[in-house]
Structures are given as structure tokens and as C-alpha cells.
Amino acid sequence: MELSLKIIKRLLLAFVFISIGFALGKHFSAWKVTANPAGKAVSAVVRVYYMHGTIRCASCNRIEKMTEKLLKDKYAEEMAAGSIEFADINFQEHEVLAKRFEVTGSCVVVAKMQSGKIIFYKRLDKVWELFRKPAEFDAYISDAIQTCLKSQERRK
Numbered sequence: 001m002e003l004s005l006k007i008i009k010r011l012l013l014a015f016v017f018i019s020i021g022f023a024l025g026k027h028f029s030a031w032k033v034t035a036n037p038a039g040k041a042v043s044a045v046v047r048v049y050y051m052h053g054t055i056r057c058a059s060c061n062r063i064e065k066m067t068e069k070l071l072k073d074k075y076a077e078e079m080a081a082g083s084i085e086f087a088d089i090n091f092q093e094h095e096v097l098a099k100r101f102e103v104t105g106s107c108v109v110v111a112k113m114q115s116g117k118i119i120f121y122k123r124l125d126k127v128w129e130l131f132r133k134p135a136e137f138d139a140y141i142s143d144a145i146q147t148c149l150k151s152q153e154r155r156k
Contacts, residue, residue: 044119046084046148048141049109051091051101060106063131064088067108070138075145084145110144112151122147 048071050064071079071086078084091098091106101109101123111121122144130137 045113047111047113049087051103052106054092063127112148
């Protein structure tokens, strides 16, 4: 009887450790951040977050693709230099960040980061009104990015 209790305890302990490992792995793998691929030191960064829920509709996917395309087309140089990053985040799994940005639904957030901390951010809720108007959509997101980039230049 005592041997079976030891086995059960060890199995339960192994289950707990494995569960914690999976939870941590899921947590860290969900942060899909394209961060400084050139390996250069960057003091300030503009991070463009696509915040989404677990279940996504066709419009949600389109907004994400449009945001990524804009970044690749217009800001490829800045992304390569590490001054702009993209992060695809499930706000339902990352409640702290969702609360910080006051996110309750899918949206784009442009944040200025300094030494890994969020200095300020702008939640771009109008992406829902503009995703069927690509030029206006791009201008809306670009304006927020440019504001962050210009504020970095002034600080240098």
C-alpha cells in the first residue's frame, strides 16, 4: 500500500511539473515578436501589436495581414534595424498587457518602448472602420508609428 502511495505521489508531482512546463512554453511562444534581427543595440523601439482573441474571424485575420504588409512594405528598413517590431498577441492569454492597453477586442496598438518598458501607447480602434479602405488603414497606422519614431528622434 505504501509503495502505491509513493508511486501516485511521484506521478502527480511529475504531472504538475510537466503542466507548469507546458504553461510556460505556451506563454513564451505566444509572444511572436520580431525583435531586432540585425542584433544592433536600440535604445527606443516602436512595437506594433496586433491584439486578438483566441477565436478570430475573417476580418480579424485581414486586419493582422494588412498591418504586417504595411510594416514589411513601408518600414522594412526600420524593422531590419530593430527600431520597429511587430508582435502578434492573444489578449485573452496575456491579461496584464490587455489591461495595460485597455483591450477588450481585436485591435492594433502602437507602443513606444524604452529599455523594454512601455513609455506610451496608442490603441488604434479605427482599424475596424478602415480595413475595407486600405489607403486610409495604412495612413492611420503609419501616423501612429511616425509619431513614435519622431519622438525618438527628438530624444537622441
